[in-house]
Amino acid sequence: MTDTYAKQLALVIDLNTCVGCHACVTSCKSWNTSGWAGPLTDENPYDKDPTGVFFNRVQTYEAGTFPHTETVHFPKSCLHCEDPPCVPVCPTKATYKREEDGIVVVDYDKCIGCKYCSWACPYGARELDENEGVMKKCTLCVDRIYDTDLPEADRKPACVLACPPGARLFGDITDPDSEVSIAIREEGGYQLMPEWGAKPSNHYLPKRKTKRVIHDDELVRADNPLKKEGPLPKADEKSPSLDDVTSW
Amino acid sequence: MRPAFSVIFLTTLIGAGQGLFLALIAGQFYWVIGATPAQEAANFYALGSLLSLCLLSTGLFSSFFHLAHPERAWRSAAAWRTSWLSREVIVLPLVMGLLVVYGGLHWLDWHPVLMTFGNMKDLDLSMAVGYLGAGAVIMLFVCTAMIYACMKFIQEWASPVTVLNFTLMGSASGFVLVTAYAGIMGSPLWDFYAGGALALTVLALFGRLASLLRNRMLKPMSSVQTAIGVRHRNLRQITRGFTAGAFNLKEFFHPGNPSLLPLLTGFYVTAAFAVPILLMAVGWQLQSTALFGLAFVVQYAGLVAERWMFFAEARHPQNLYYQKVA
Ligand code: SF4
Ligand code: SF4
Numbered sequence: 269m270t271d272t273y274a275k276q277l278a279l280v281i282d283l284n285t286c287v288g289c290h291a292c293v294t295s296c297k298s299w300n301t302s303g304w305a306g307p308l309t310d311e312n313p314y315d316k317d318p319t320g321v322f323f324n325r326v327q328t329y330e331a332g333t334f335p336h337t338e339t340v341h342f343p344k345s346c347l348h349c350e351d352p353p354c355v356p357v358c359p360t361k362a363t364y365k366r367e368e369d370g371i372v373v374v375d376y377d378k379c380i381g382c383k384y385c386s387w388a389c390p391y392g393a394r395e396l397d398e399n400e401g402v403m404k405k406c407t408l409c410v411d412r413i414y415d416t417d418l419p420e421a422d423r424k425p426a427c428v429l430a431c432p433p434g435a436r437l438f439g440d441i442t443d444p445d446s447e448v449s450i451a452i453r454e455e456g457g458y459q460l461m462p463e464w465g466a467k468p469s470n471h472y473l474p475k476r477k478t479k480r481v482i483h484d485d486e487l488v489r490a491d492n493p494l495k496k497e498g499p500l501p502k503a504d505e506k507s508p509s510l511d512d513v514t515s516w
Numbered sequence: 517m518r519p520a521f522s523v524i525f526l527t528t529l530i531g532a533g534q535g536l537f538l539a540l541i542a543g544q545f546y547w548v549i550g551a552t553p554a555q556e557a558a559n560f561y562a563l564g565s566l567l568s569l570c571l572l573s574t575g576l577f578s579s580f581f582h583l584a585h586p587e588r589a590w591r592s593a594a595a596w597r598t599s600w601l602s603r604e605v606i607v608l609p610l611v612m613g614l615l616v617v618y619g620g621l622h623w624l625d626w627h628p629v630l631m632t633f634g635n636m637k638d639l640d641l642s643m644a645v646g647y648l649g650a651g652a653v654i655m656l657f658v659c660t661a662m663i664y665a666c667m668k669f670i671q672e673w674a675s676p677v678t679v680l681n682f683t684l685m686g687s688a689s690g691f692v693l694v695t696a697y698a699g700i701m702g703s704p705l706w707d708f709y710a711g712g713a714l715a716l717t718v719l720a721l722f723g724r725l726a727s728l729l730r731n732r733m734l735k736p737m738s739s740v741q742t743a744i745g746v747r748h749r750n751l752r753q754i755t756r757g758f759t760a761g762a763f764n765l766k767e768f769f770h771p772g773n774p775s776l777l778p779l780l781t782g783f784y785v786t787a788a789f790a791v792p793i794l795l796m797a798v799g800w801q802l803q804s805t806a807l808f809g810l811a812f813v814v815q816y817a818g819l820v821a822e823r824w825m826f827f828a829e830a831r832h833p834q835n836l837y838y839q840k841v842a
Contacts, residue, residue: 283746290757319761327757327837329740331748339754342744344837356598357666359605360591378591381584384601386767387517390669390738392834395763401584461742461833464669472745 288341533571535690565619699805788818
């Protein structure tokens with residue numbers, strides 16, 4: 269943990285819950301194209317060869333051999349690395365990591381569009397906006413998470429709010445009691461490509477097998493000694509009674 | 517990686533320019549220590565510096581096409597503490613500045629003696645500037661190559677061999693050019709340069725073969741498994757999540773036909789090294805400046821192809837995320 273950062277905001281994405289609906293992709297694009305980071309330009313959106321800038325994309329993988337396969341939906345955006353290789357390489361210091369919350373952002377007024385930072389990101393999380401000539405990437409919705417005009421519950425990244433099954437958690441991973449830290453700790457949260465030492469802050473929760481063992485006796489009614497419907501037999505005299513005086 | 521021609525021309529042109537500057541300094545040193553008694557041709561260093569300056573400026577000019585906001589290029593010196601790109605941006609003008617001073621001193625024929633050594637040899641101002649220039653040239657080679665070599669997850673680049681090769685290839689092409697130039701100027705240093713050009717080209721060939729071999733033996737550290745963190749032997753992407761184009765699909769993949777890449781490798785090994793070596797060996801025997809001129813042109817074409825392949829060979833781990841359309 270780099271101790272120069274007061275905290276480290278991050279996403280924790282539960283691959284066991286994600287259904288691959290792309291709601292996070294569209295809500296991200298919608299919020300960010302209209303705000304501080306926007307526009308996220310599209311070229312030829314309704315034409316041949318459309319292309320455009322996204323901060324967040326959902327991909328799908330398959331493990332195993334048919335018919336024994338498992339589908340993994342995998343959302344990917346900037347991981348706001350704790351040791352981000354994209355930051356030191358930027359010649360203009362346009363890319364930097366915010367000291368107050370560890371979010372990695374690009375200053376669009378300084379970026380010269382040299383693309384060097386995108387080479388330096390092993391995760392392909394940065395996309396050049398060819399229209400504006402600057403590098404763009406996920407800002408963790410830095411323009412809404414601190415917006416006091418919004419109700420407290422809405423001060424979260426757009427993707428987190430949009431996710432229908434609630435597969436995306438957001439919080440400070442340096443706080444051991446935060447929802448995200450607990451999820452990482454207790455549900456096996458892991459980082460992508462740890463081999464490059466970038467220490468991504470975003471974590472993923474693995475696919476889990478949900479198993480329930482049902483024993484045979486649970487399938488038959490065991491609470492009716494008569495094995496059929498009918499009035500219960502009367503208790504004998506010695507059986508305990510409710511008032512200790514009267515008997516059945 | 518996608519080979520960008522702006523960067524290809526930048527690195528090959530400044531490489532040749534740096535090599536030429538280095539050759540002029542080496543020539544002057546060779547002459548100063550008295551290895552050749554003959555008088556140096558008039559304006560040899562001044563015009564040579566001008567030629568080198570032309571190469572460096574053309575390279576610099578070409579680099580601007582790489583930037584989406586060239587008008588902000590001045591900002592790129594800011595991160596010299598951490599970024600090799602920033603360092604290159606600082607050292608390139610430094611080399612050009614020293615080159616102007618070096619050429620200028622020779623043009624004005626102004627050689628004030630700075631100090632005299634015990635063996636009665638003098639260190640004059642132009643030679644002193646030359647030493648500084650040589651240092652700056654080496655620094656520039658290191659900066660340019662480290663831009664690539666410092667990317668540890670682009671395993672094809674992350675090696676000291678990258679730095680060695682940028683230095684050797686640039687120096688070789690500068691020395692080949694200076695031999696042709698020395699022939700035209702009638703410089704007594706011709707044989708010195710011819711030998712240097714031949715030796716450097718042979719060394720550069722070995723360096724490049726070493727990196728080819730190294731790349732062939734590389735085992736990728738990342739896989740689809742580590743990319744998404746699912747440890748299953750049989751794991752594949754079904755969809756990258758979109759059918760449209762994206763920056764990630766352009767910047768990190770080369771546009772070449774994979775089956776033609778070995779041909780291109782064969783081409784540059786031949787054109788950048790084998791043919792020039794042959795031309796120079798014959799040219800040296802025949803004392804033919806024309807053959808060295810031809811060797812430079814062929815070698816430059818080969819080096820452009822080499823630089824193209826340098827990018828095309830590099831496999832970026834982000835490509836693991838962008839394999840399938842569906
Ligand atoms: S995921 Fe890439 S862009 Fe984001 S902080 Fe890490 S290295 Fe930088
Ligand atoms: S593209 Fe912009 S943010 Fe990225 S390294 Fe270049 S100047 Fe920095």
